[in-house]
Amino acid sequence: MxxxxxxxxxxxxxxxxxxxxxxxxxxxxxxxxxxxxxxxxxxxxxxxxxxxxxxxxxxxxxxxxxxxxxxxxxxxxxxxxxxxxxxxxxxxxxxxxxxxxxxxxxxxxxxxxxxxxxxxxxxxxxxxxxxxxxxxxxxxxxxxxxxxxxxxxxxxxxxxxxxxDGRPADLAVSGARTTVTSGPSTVRVRLTNHGPGRLYPDLYTNNDPSLLVTFPGGTTATTDPEGCYRYADLRTLECDGETDFTIPVRVTRPEAGAGRVEIVDHRFDPLELDDPDRSNNSAGIVSG
Structure with missing residues (x-):
């Protein structure tokens, strides 16, 4: 009961x-x-x-x-x-x-x-x-x-x-650029909280933001880092549990247009935190 x-x-x-x-x-x-x-x-x-x-x-x-x-x-x-x-x-x-x-x-x-x-x-x-x-x-x-x-x-x-009546957060992500135009490479994405409010992921259920990573066309993930899982299109990953992810990728042909990394709700719990400046909640990913 x-x-x-x-x-x-x-x-x-x-x-x-x-x-x-x-x-x-x-x-x-x-x-x-x-x-x-x-x-x-x-x-x-x-x-x-x-x-x-x-x-x-x-x-x-x-x-x-x-x-x-x-x-x-x-x-x-x-x-x-x-x-x-x-x-x-x-x-x-x-x-x-x-x-x-x-x-x-x-x-x-x-x-x-x-x-x-x-x-x-x-x-x-x-x-x-x-x-x-x-x-x-x-x-x-x-x-x-x-x-x-x-x-x-x-x-x-x-x-x-x-x-x-707590403190606000200032969650931000950093984007990335691959260094090759063809072949294997890595993409590193990071989540930073500039505060003054502090994330307590072991205490609060909604203090563990997820990062949604979408690669540019012609770039696909080759391995899922710990804490990440790939969508069926292989160009999109969702990562959580950490704040820094290095993702192995393969570039077949750089295509026009950037990919994207953005802060999203954890798949088990909406974020709904006080984060007044959301302009830095996403960033670009570029191949080549």
Whole structure:
């Protein structure tokens, strides 16, 4: 079962708070729960919560009674960096587990000293230092809290957070000219952010712009660099995940007219960032 909470807006450098109540609708008590939050830049750490990669993982020993509604002892607080770009978006994805269900999960570790099950060497968890985050039974629960099945192993929810009143970006691309009129060559294209707002691609889902590269007629890509994939016409590539790409090409005959590199939305998320000067969002590519 899953749901999305109401979207939240937060000023860059400010704090967004959200609670995560749920109902245990099973017929039997359940002892213990685990909360995994996929988010960075949470404002506080807790002694019963560890950071594993980009996730905060909290363990609770609370006995959950059938029909009862539970919430956190205090809302989780997300604090975006003060130099975030206006319009930056992130999704804080949240999963509640029973301790049994979480122990079988292949990514995280439920408690200190537990054994990891990873496909690669995992990062070491970093445990918080502030007083424990706890679960409390809500006497006056909010309307329509999410429900869990019996027996429930996991329940997913999340919240979308958008940064307001941040800093503008100045995204720019550099074009290129091949040095040959026939044969193999390379084309280098680059993405630069002149700020003052900063891109956080590991934090925000729309802070990873794509570059759409279209070569002049008579020029085709011969290899896809990492992070790029070719369209069927072989003259067009879309690249993301990096800011600098060197693309092997073959020039058969230089044709009149320049190619183009331009900043476009990431294929999974619209950009929608505050970038007042868009005159430098594209540049030419010339062969020969």
């Amino acid at each position: 899953s749901r999305r909470l109401e979207p939240i807006s937060v000023v860059a450098g400010g704090t967004a708070r959200f609670d995560l109540p749920f109902t245990h609708t099973g017929t039997s008590p359940v002892t213990g729960a685990v909360l995994a939050v996929g988010s960075r830049h949470l404002a506080k750490t807790y002694r019963n919560c560890s950071t594993v990669g980009v996730h905060l993982v909290c363990t609770f020993g609370t006995r959950l009674e059938p029909g009862a509604v539970y919430g956190l002892s205090e809302p989780l607080a997300f604090r975006p960096p003060a130099d975030s770009i206006t319009g930056s978006r992130m999704g804080a994805d949240v999963t509640w587990y029973t301790r049994t269900g979480y122990a079988a999960h292949p990514i995280f570790t439920p408690e200190p000293g537990a054994t990891y099950v990873w496909l690669a060497e995992p990062p070491e968890p970093r445990w918080g230092t502030e007083p424990q985050l706890t679960l409390k039974r809500l006497v006056d629960p909010p309307p329509d809290p999410p429900e869990t099945d019996d027996p429930w192993d996991e329940f997913e929810e999340g919240v979308d957070i958008t940064v307001t």
